[in-house]
Amino acid sequence: MANGLNSRKAAIIGCGFVGSASAFALMESGLFSELVLIDANKDKAEGEALDISHGLPFAKPMKIYAGGYEDIGDAGVIIVTAGAGQKPGETRLDLVKKNVGIFRQVIPEIAKYNKDAIMLVVANPVDILTYTAKALSGYPDNRVFGSGTVLDTARLKYLLGEHLGVDSRSVHAFIIGEHGDSEIAAWSSANVSGVPLSRFCEMRGFMKHEEAMRTIAEDVKNSAYEIINKKGATYYGIAMSVRRICEAIVRDEKSILPVSSMQKGAFGIEGLPLSMPAIVGADGVEKLVPISLSGEEQEKLRKSADTLRGVITDVFGKQ
Numbered sequence: 001m002a003n004g005l006n007s008r009k010a011a012i013i014g015c016g017f018v019g020s021a022s023a024f025a026l027m028e029s030g031l032f033s034e035l036v037l038i039d040a041n042k043d044k045a046e047g048e049a050l051d052i053s054h055g056l057p058f059a060k061p062m063k064i065y066a067g068g069y070e071d072i073g074d075a076g077v078i079i080v081t082a083g084a085g086q087k088p089g090e091t092r093l094d095l096v097k098k099n100v101g102i103f104r105q106v107i108p109e110i111a112k113y114n115k116d117a118i119m120l121v122v123a124n125p126v127d128i129l130t131y132t133a134k135a136l137s138g139y140p141d142n143r144v145f146g147s148g149t150v151l152d153t154a155r156l157k158y159l160l161g162e163h164l165g166v167d168s169r170s171v172h173a174f175i176i177g178e179h180g181d182s183e184i185a186a187w188s189s190a191n192v193s194g195v196p197l198s199r200f201c202e203m204r205g206f207m208k209h210e211e212a213m214r215t216i217a218e219d220v221k222n223s224a225y226e227i228i229n230k231k232g233a234t235y236y237g238i239a240m241s242v243r244r245i246c247e248a249i250v251r252d253e254k255s256i257l258p259v260s261s262m263q264k265g266a267f268g269i270e271g272l273p274l275s276m277p278a279i280v281g282a283d284g285v286e287k288l289v290p291i292s293l294s295g296e297e298q299e300k301l302r303k304s305a306d307t308l309r310g311v312i313t314d315v316f317g318k319q
Contacts, residue, residue: 007076008033014082015039021239030060036067083123107136121146130273141262148260148275149175177304185217188294252282
């Protein structure tokens with residue numbers, strides 16, 4: 001972490017459902033000793049800070065308060081959740097122009113007061129907004145990245161654990177590509193504690209492997225839509241994902257997480273953020289981890305990248 005920054009201080013920009021749930025999850029984690037909440041609606045930020053603060057006697061001591069951008073100068077981690085929420089019937093990509101407009105206001109304010117933090121983008125569509133944050137902030141590639149498919153991957157592990165009757169933490173599998181409709185389940189590298197997934201399925205008495213995997217991948221992709229249709233928004237799962245990523249940063253865990261970061265040419269993809277496994281630690285994204293993909297998966301990944309590139313071109317002009 002850069003000199004002059006407090007690695008135990010975080011800022012959350014945006015106090016909607018995701019921002020406030022993330023603040024609560026971070027308070028419970030005990031990772032930070034200081035947390036500043038910033039929102040266009042100052043009363044909302046103050047209300048959330050006050051509400052969460054009242055639980056501090058049951059947690060670890062820390063300072064949580066509403067503030068302005070001038071309060072983020074020494075924050076080690078800045079979490080950007082600001083943006084319009086996804087409405088029923090709306091795809092993540094429908095949100096793009098609206099939220100890029102919000103980022104054009106927010107990101108220059110962050111960069112004005114802090115050039116050295118790690119910026120974690122959580123607002124959707126996360127890949128395009130990570131690109132936007134990178135373009136507007138001037139932060140280096142390793143220090144601005146998105147929550148990507150960390151939650152999608154958790155959903156995949158959860159559903160596979162339920163399907164196979166095993167602890168989801170023993171399932172090793174990734175959702176890669178766009179966090180959205182073109183995401184890919186990387187089945188060819190999936191395993192349960194080192195046992196290839198197809199073999200483990202057979203051990204558990206499941207023979208219709210491909211059919212089950214197709215269903216699970218679709219369920220993962222559609223789970224956000226299902227939750228939005230039932231309760232209006234998703235926020236607990238992503239809040240826990242934010243906590244997990246912050247854990248890797250603050251504790252310098254060098255954990256491998258599928259965050260959305262600038263690609264460097266693997267599988268012919270370069271110059272745009274996409275979710276691929278990466279080593280995450282105190283310096284942000286330290287290294288991308290090459291995983292083995294089948295020819296079909298590689299093709300789907302390139303198509304996912306092309307989808308994003310098309311949207312980036314629509315919003316920013318030809319790159």
